[in-house]
Amino acid sequence: AQSVTQLDSQVPVFEEAPVELRCNYSSSVSVYLFWYVQYPNQGLQLLLKYLSGSTLVKGINGFEAEFNKSQTSFHLRKPSVHISDTAEYFCAVSIIQGAQKLVFGQGTRLTINP
Amino acid sequence: EPEVTQTPSHQVTQMGQEVILRCVPISNHLYFYWYRQILGQKVEFLVSFYNNEISEKSEIFDDQFSVERPDGSNFTLKIRSTKLEDSAMYFCASSEGGQGNEFFGPGTRLTVL
Numbered sequence: 001a002q003s004v005t006q007l008d009s010q011v012p013v014f015e016e017a018p019v020e021l022r023c024n025y026s027s028s029v030s031v032y033l034f035w036y037v038q039y040p041n042q043g044l045q046l047l048l049k050y051l052s053g054s055t056l057v058k059g060i061n062g063f064e065a066e067f068n069k070s071q072t073s074f075h076l077r078k079p080s081v082h083i084s085d086t087a088e089y090f091c092a093v094s095i096i097q098g099a100q101k102l103v104f105g106q107g108t109r110l111t112i113n114p
Numbered sequence: 115e116p117e118v119t120q121t122p123s124h125q126v127t128q129m130g131q132e133v134i135l136r137c138v139p140i141s142n143h144l145y146f147y148w149y150r151q152i153l154g155q156k157v158e159f160l161v162s163f164y165n166n167e168i169s170e171k172s173e174i175f176d177d178q179f180s181v182e183r184p185d186g187s188n189f190t191l192k193i194r195s196t197k198l199e200d201s202a203m204y205f206c207a208s209s210e211g212g213q214g215n216e217f218f219g220p221g222t223r224l225t226v227l
Contacts, residue, residue: 036218043118043205044157044218090157100145100209101170102216104157 002027002093004105012111013081021076021108023091031093033074034102035065038088047089050074061085086112116140118219120206126225127196135191135222139208146189147207147216148181150174157205163189196226 007022025031035047048059055067065076074091091105119138127133139146148160161171163181180192189208193200203223207216 041220043220044207046216092157101147101159101162101172102149102157103159104149106156 002031002095002103004091004093004103006089006091006105006108008108009106010109010111012113014113015083016080018079019077019081019085019110021089021091021110023074023076023105025072025074025091025093027072027093027095030096032096033065033067034092034094035059035063035074035076036090036092036104037061038090038107040087044090047076081110081112083112083114085110116217118206118208118217120204120219120222122222123220124223124225126227129198129226130195133193133196133224135193135204135206135224137189137191137206137208137219138187139189139206140210140217141187143208143210143217145169145209145211145216146181146183147209148191149205149207149218150202151205151221152199152202160191160204193224196224198226200224201226 003026005024013019033050036044037047038044047063048057050057050067058064063078088107088109090107092102094102121136146163149157151157159172161175162169178194182190203221205221206219209215
């Protein structure tokens with residue numbers, strides 16, 4: 001079975017500061033990796049995904065994430081955050097072969113302070 | 115831009131009642147999913163549906179739950195006899211095919227009293 005751990009439940013950051021949201025996963029088979037964002041009262045929106053190839057993936061809204069297989073991590077970063085980035089961020093995995101389902105982490109609430 | 119829609123946005127029901135949550139997936143998508151998120155907890159997979167049948171379901175998806183695609187556009191989740199612990203946000207998702215392409219709806223908040 002797969003599991004995802006997001007180490008920080010809440011991350012407060014000042015506007016224009018850099019941010020890193022941490023995600024570690026556990027799986028005995030190869031996985032695809034995802035970050036989703038949930039703005040208040042909205043559904044989940046895909047930020048970025050790693051399927052194969054370059055381990056550094058770029059997503060929407062200036063976010064990027066790096067897949068580190070040896071550390072089983074997929075941390076999300078943004079060099080300079082904006083007030084509008086305030087949201088809940090979810091890391092997720094799915095196995096490459098087999099069932100098409102996502103396994104989510106607990107989520108990290110990112111709060112941007114002016 | 116195409117999107118997944120869900121109705122209602124909020125459903126309040128009494129324990130033991132049946133509820134049907136409705137979703138309209140993106141029109142050319144072939145794979146459909148339901149997830150739920152209990153308040154303060156992680157998003158959990160419930161069921162996936164492809165080619166008019168369930169392709170996978172989780173332990174949560176017991177006999178009280180069922181899914182249906184009654185026509186070419188709707189995808190429904192029925193809870194036969196709701197329990198207090200069914201209170202959660204229920205998300206519908208759809209994908210054209212392959213992993214990593216799920217589009218999520220805005221969710222239905224189910225409150226069981």
